[in-house]
Amino acid sequence: MTHSDLALEDLIACPQCDALYTARMPEIGERAVCERCHTVLIAPRRKAGLRIIALTLTVLILVISALFFPFLTIHVQGFANQASIMDTASSFGSGALLLLSLATAAMIVLIPLLRMVLVLYVLTPIVMNLPPYAHARHAFRLSQELKPWAMAEIFAIGCAVALVKVASLASIGFGPAFWMFSALVVIVLFNDMYLCNWSVWKSLETDES
Amino acid sequence: MEITGNRRILTAREAGLVACRRCARVWPMGTTECGRCGARLQSRDTGSLGRVWALWIAGLICYIPANIYPMLVTQTLLDTSKSTIVGGAVDLLHHGAVGVAVIILVASVLIPMGKFLAIAYLALSVHRGSNLSSGRRHHVYEMVEFIGRWSMIDVFVVAILSSLVQLSVVASIHPGPAALTFALSVVCTMLSAQSFDSRMFWDEDAPQRKL
Numbered sequence: 001m002t003h004s005d006l007a008l009e010d011l012i013a014c015p016q017c018d019a020l021y022t023a024r025m026p027e028i029g030e031r032a033v034c035e036r037c038h039t040v041l042i043a044p045r046r047k048a049g050l051r052i053i054a055l056t057l058t059v060l061i062l063v064i065s066a067l068f069f070p071f072l073t074i075h076v077q078g079f080a081n082q083a084s085i086m087d088t089a090s091s092f093g094s095g096a097l098l099l100l101s102l103a104t105a106a107m108i109v110l111i112p113l114l115r116m117v118l119v120l121y122v123l124t125p126i127v128m129n130l131p132p133y134a135h136a137r138h139a140f141r142l143s144q145e146l147k148p149w150a151m152a153e154i155f156a157i158g159c160a161v162a163l164v165k166v167a168s169l170a171s172i173g174f175g176p177a178f179w180m181f182s183a184l185v186v187i188v189l190f191n192d193m194y195l196c197n198w199s200v201w202k203s204l205e206t207d208e209s
Numbered sequence: 210m211e212i213t214g215n216r217r218i219l220t221a222r223e224a225g226l227v228a229c230r231r232c233a234r235v236w237p238m239g240t241t242e243c244g245r246c247g248a249r250l251q252s253r254d255t256g257s258l259g260r261v262w263a264l265w266i267a268g269l270i271c272y273i274p275a276n277i278y279p280m281l282v283t284q285t286l287l288d289t290s291k292s293t294i295v296g297g298a299v300d301l302l303h304h305g306a307v308g309v310a311v312i313i314l315v316a317s318v319l320i321p322m323g324k325f326l327a328i329a330y331l332a333l334s335v336h337r338g339s340n341l342s343s344g345r346r347h348h349v350y351e352m353v354e355f356i357g358r359w360s361m362i363d364v365f366v367v368a369i370l371s372s373l374v375q376l377s378v379v380a381s382i383h384p385g386p387a388a389l390t391f392a393l394s395v396v397c398t399m400l401s402a403q404s405f406d407s408r409m410f411w412d413e414d415a416p417q418r419k420l
Contacts, residue, residue: 104368
């Protein structure tokens with residue numbers, strides 16, 4: 001069978017192994033998975049757009065407010081100190097380590113934040129049945145490319161490890177920002193689960209043509 | 210999902226098409242840019258192995274000082290102690306914090322080393338073939354991609370400790386130079402894994418090679 005009789009937009013190729021399929025929207029709750037390498041190709045969810053927007057807004061609010069509250073506090077022998085997320089990100093100080101401060105700030109705050117803004121920018125018009133905003137495709141591409149570099153959840157586990165390290169030497173308290181950050185990690189995980197790349201690309205395509 | 214054609218899986222390349230790795234759209238062979246998402250199109254990214262190796266070597270070079278120089282500098286009333294990655298984990302073991310020591314060792318030694326070996330093995334297997342099936346190698350590749358970011362945990366621990374433990378003369382913790390080279394090593398290996406074109410594992414399943 002040749003593909004000349006099939007329109008190209010009806011085909012989907014697995015990005016991981018190049019297997020070619022005819023794209024068919026799976027039933028709600030089902031996923032289309034590559035038979036060869038088991039990469040998830042299409043995973044639509046009912047009302048995913050609205051949910052993602054709601055969760056993304058929550059994350060935005062949480063990240064921004066988490067920046068301003070103390071994150072962890074420490075008490076030992078009458079001495080006390082508290083650290084906000086911003087203190088943590090800038091803790092590497094001067095010289096070449098400043099580079100690391102910038103990278104840390106980017107990975108735990110800026111990139112997760114930027115991804116949220118980009119997702120909102122792309123999904124809002126789709127959900128409201130409006131034509132996409134300018135450069136929506138670039139925005140969505142960027143949000144996908146940034147995904148591995150958003151490391152909020154790794155930072156959260158890092159906190160747990162750091163706590164155990166210090167716990168024997170001092171008493172540790174959790175600031176409000178700590179709980180905000182913990183909630184955020186869970187929401188980000190759910191958000192990525194709801195987002196079906198293929199569906200978004202599909203709607204960006206039909207709306208712009 | 211329906212497989213087009215008969216039972217054997219047909220690839221986009223065999224169908225004379227080039228697939229976009231970002232949005233999964235297919236285009237006629239020879240198209241250079243995806244009309245939907247704007248990504249660069251290449252049926253097989255043959256230059257990718259060069260980038261994989263370059264970043265792999267850069268990552269390995271950074272990983273050496275990361276293990277020699279101190280990761281943490283702890284100052285207390287009485288003395289200043291510097292601890293390397295492995296040294297810090299050994300200290301934790303002595304203090305009885307076995308769980309944390311294991312996390313640190315796994316994230317900072319086992320995972321990076323495993324990643325270096327896995328990426329090298331996968332890159333070599335593209336040229337020389339492998340005893341492992343394409344599916345197996347694909348699993349290894351996915352593991353490397355998924356797990357790579359988690360090595361950053363040690364850098365974050367250093368950041369948290371050095372911002373939190375600033376208790377005047379009693380105790381303070383500062384990051385050592387290894388924190389930077391370790392972070393660079395993680396970034397290089399992440400980029401190295403991302404450069405890999407995983408479709409190359411599957412090409413030896415193509416009928417031309419089997420005949």
